[in-house]
Amino acid sequence: MRINENTLLEGKHVVLVPYNAEHVPRYHQWMASPELQKLTASEPLTLEEEYEMQRSWREDNDKCTFIILDKQRWADPSFPEEECMVGDVNIFLTDPSDPSLAELELMIAESSYRGKGLGKEVARMMICYGINKLGVKKFEVKIGLENKVSIAMFKKIHFHVLSSSEVFQEITLGLTVNEALQQELLATLDFMQEREYQKLKNYRHEGKNSSTMPAHQS
Numbered sequence: 001m002r003i004n005e006n007t008l009l010e011g012k013h014v015v016l017v018p019y020n021a022e023h024v025p026r027y028h029q030w031m032a033s034p035e036l037q038k039l040t041a042s043e044p045l046t047l048e049e050e051y052e053m054q055r056s057w058r059e060d061n062d063k064c065t066f067i068i069l070d071k072q073r074w075a076d077p078s079f080p081e082e083e084c085m086v087g088d089v090n091i092f093l094t095d096p097s098d099p100s101l102a103e104l105e106l107m108i109a110e111s112s113y114r115g116k117g118l119g120k121e122v123a124r125m126m127i128c129y130g131i132n133k134l135g136v137k138k139f140e141v142k143i144g145l146e147n148k149v150s151i152a153m154f155k156k157i158h159f160h161v162l163s164s165s166e167v168f169q170e171i172t173l174g175l176t177v178n179e180a181l182q183q184e185l186l187a188t189l190d191f192m193q194e195r196e197y198q199k200l201k202n203y204r205h206e207g208k209n210s211s212t213m214p215a216h217q218s
């Protein structure tokens with residue numbers, strides 16, 4: 001999806017940036033891990049296929065992808081962006097006849113960053129973006145039955161069980177957008193800002209700490 005190609009979402013501990021070609025080598029390294037393949041139900045791809053996937057995610061109108069960066073590390077221009085990557089988050093518009101239905105996918109790939117509240121923060125940020133920018137009204141997540149952490153995390157942010165399959169070893173959780181959810185997101189995400197990715201990137205390239213760039217300039 002091109003809608004977010006110049007969008008940076010700034011949270012408390014993370015920034016979300018569009019998935020670019022420069023992120024692909026690190027992403028490819030992550031997905032070589034059998035643990036992550038299992039947890040995310042993914043097949044390993046060659047590096048070439050991963051570049052192709054990145055291009056199609058950028059072009060296709062049914063998928064919106066952000067890379068999750070460590071905000072504090074990224075603010076320091078001496079770290080290349082690739083070294084600030086922590087994971088990714090996607091919204092998939094799965095039903096062409098109902099663009100208000102979305103599947104959410106989230107991965108904190110760097111294990112040292114798990115269990116610190118990042119998953120919850122990113123999920124809320126992406127839900128907020130999906131509601132406000134993409135018009136999503138219902139979210140679903142499909143999770144392997146063994147992935148207790150992910151199931152607990154999504155339940156914590158009010159997803160409920162829609163179905164569970166012993167055959168596929170998968171549970172589907174859902175969240176319907178309503179007034180109460182929107183109020184909670186407003187209250188818990190009052191720090192979230194949307195900024196221009198390219199402007200902040202240029203600022204970093206000039207060797208400046210991106211956290212010092214005034215918000216009104218981006």
Ligand SMILES: CC(C)(COP(=O)(O)OP(=O)(O)OC[C@H]1O[C@@H](n2cnc3c(N)ncnc32)[C@H](O)[C@@H]1OP(=O)(O)O)[C@@H](O)C(=O)NCCC(=O)NCCS
Nearest residue numbers: 039106107108114115116117118119120143149150152153
């Ligand atoms: C699942 C995942 C997204 C959770 O993100 P995270 O940053 O580790 O989770 P958070 O620190 O935000 O924790 C959120 C909630 O999850 C639960 N949780 C987190 N770590 C847990 C653990 N080790 N055991 C049990 N529950 C846990 C808790 O309910 C926690 O809420 P609390 O801190 O208020 O009690 C992340 O661990 C991950 O990406 N893992 C690998 C890939 C994956 O499984 N992706 C999901 C595929 S469906």
